[in-house]
Amino acid sequence: MKVNLEKVLPRDIENRSFEIITQELGDTPLIPGTELIVKRCIHTSADFDYAKNLRFSEGAVEKALNALKNGACIVTDTQMAKAGINKKALARLGGEVFCFMSDEDVAATAREHGTTRATASMDKAAALKKPLIFAIGNAPTALVRLYELMEEGSLRPELIIGAPVGFVNVVQSKELIMETDVPYIVAAGRKGGSNIAACICNALLYMLNNDRN
Amino acid sequence: MKVNLEKVLPRDIENRSFEIITQELGDTPLIPGTELIVKRCIHTSADFDYAKNLRFSEGAVEKALNALKNGACIVTDTQMAKAGINKKALARLGGEVFCFMSDEDVAATAREHGTTRATASMDKAAALKKPLIFAIGNAPTALVRLYELMEEGSLRPELIIGAPVGFVNVVQSKELIMETDVPYIVAAGRKGGSNIAACICNALLYMLNNDRN
Numbered sequence A, B: 001m002k003v004n005l006e007k008v009l010p011r012d013i014e015n016r017s018f019e020i021i022t023q024e025l026g027d028t029p030l031i032p033g034t035e036l037i038v039k040r041c042i043h044t045s046a047d048f049d050y051a052k053n054l055r056f057s058e059g060a061v062e063k064a065l066n067a068l069k070n071g072a073c074i075v076t077d078t079q080m081a082k083a084g085i086n087k088k089a090l091a092r093l094g095g096e097v098f099c100f101m102s103d104e105d106v107a108a109t110a111r112e113h114g115t116t117r118a119t120a121s122m123d124k125a126a127a128l129k130k131p132l133i134f135a136i137g138n139a140p141t142a143l144v145r146l147y148e149l150m151e152e153g154s155l156r157p158e159l160i161i162g163a164p165v166g167f168v169n170v171v172q173s174k175e176l177i178m179e180t181d182v183p184y185i186v187a188a189g190r191k192g193g194s195n196i197a198a199c200i201c202n203a204l205l206y207m208l209n210n211d212r213n
Helices: A010-025 A035-045 A060-069 A079-084 A087-092 A104-113 A117-126 A140-152 A170-179 A194-208 B010-025 B035-045 B060-069 B079-084 B087-092 B104-113 B117-126 B140-152 B170-179 B194-208
Strands: A054-056 A073-076 A132-136 A159-162 A184-187 B054-056 B073-076 B132-136 B159-162 B184-187
Touching (some): A060 A132, A060 A159, A060 A194, A073 A194, A079 A194, A087 A194, A117 A132, A132 A140, A132 A194, A140 A159, A159 A170, A170 A184, A194 B079, A194 B194, B035 B194, B060 B159, B060 B184, B073 B117, B073 B194, B117 B132, B117 B140, B132 B140, B140 B159, B140 B170, B159 B170, B159 B194, B170 B184
Parallel strands (some): A132 A159, A159 A184, B159 B184
Antiparallel strands (some): A054 A184
C-alpha cells in the first residue's frame, strides 16, 4: 500500500474528525449553543461554508430540543433524508419520521393541481395534527407551501429545518421562512441537501442523548 | 409574500438548474463525456468544487455504462445512498442496489474483527459473484477494503465510485483507489457524501435512459 493511513480505531473516527473541524474553525465565531450542529454539518459535507451559512432563529435550538423531548415527529421531503435520520434515537423520545414523497395519493394530488409532489406532501403532513419538525433537504416548493400554510393559520411547526439545495427558488424559499416567526434552522444560500437536513436532525437528537444505536 | 419567486413549471426546474450550472461553469474545462456527471454533482450539492474534484480513470464512463447495460448491481455503504439511487431505472437494466450496513451478520463480523461495518459489508458484497459497481459515499474503510480485496485477486469491480466524505483517511483512501487499474470515478479531496455517490449512479443511469419513473 503506497498510501499512509492514519491509525484511528473505528469508534474514535468521529471524535478525531470533530477535533480536526474544531481546530480548522479556529476563531470562526459560532453562536453559543449551535456549535454541535454547525460542526456536524461540516462533518457530513467537509464544507466549511456551513460555518457561515447556517442561520438560527432566536432560541431555535432550545425550542427544537424541547419539541423532540415532547415526542415531536419529523417530516422530510426526501427518502434520503428519512434514511439518514437516526430513527432509533427519535423513537426513544416517542417520535417518528414521515416522508410522503413516494405516496400514490401525493403524486395524484400534485398532478391534479399542477404542483410538485413536495407541495402536496406538505399538505398531507399538515393534516397529521401532531407536533412536527420539518426537515426540508430538497424542494424549495416544500418551504413555499409551509409558508403558505402558516400564513393561512393551518400549520404551526415546532421547527423548520430549511436546507433545500439548488438553483431555482432555493435562496428565495429560505428567505421566506426567515421572514416568519417560526423557529428555524436554515442553510442560507444555494447549499444544503438531504444529508444536511438529516444531519441537523441527528445533531439535535445527539444533543439529547449520544447513544447512536 | 415579500420574496420574488421565479416562475418555473415543476417539470422544468431541473432543466433550468442545469442551464444555470452550464452558464456559471463558463469556460471551466470538463473531460468530454463526463459533463453530465459533473453537472449533476453540482446540481445535487450547489458546490462548484465538483468541477475540479472529480477524477475519472480512462474510459470509466463508457465502461460503467456498459456494465449497467449488462445488468451490473450497485453496492453502497449507506442507506442514504441506497435511498437516493433510482432503483426503478436500475431495475429496467436488470440491476439492483445492495447495502449491507444494517445487517446483523455484518455488525457481528465487524465486532469480532475489530473493523468497521463498512469493511465487513465489502466482504459480504465481494461474495455476491455478480458484476458490481461500488458506490461509496461515507466510509474510507470501505475503499481500503476494496483495495485489499482487489490486491488479493478476490474482487474485480466494474467501477468504483469513491466519494467518502470527511477528515480521517478520506483523502488517502481515494488516492489508494486511484493507484489501481480499476475503472473509477473519484471525488478527490475531503468532499463527497451519500448524495454525491447516489447522484453519480443516477447520472450514469440517466445517460442510458432519461426516464426517471
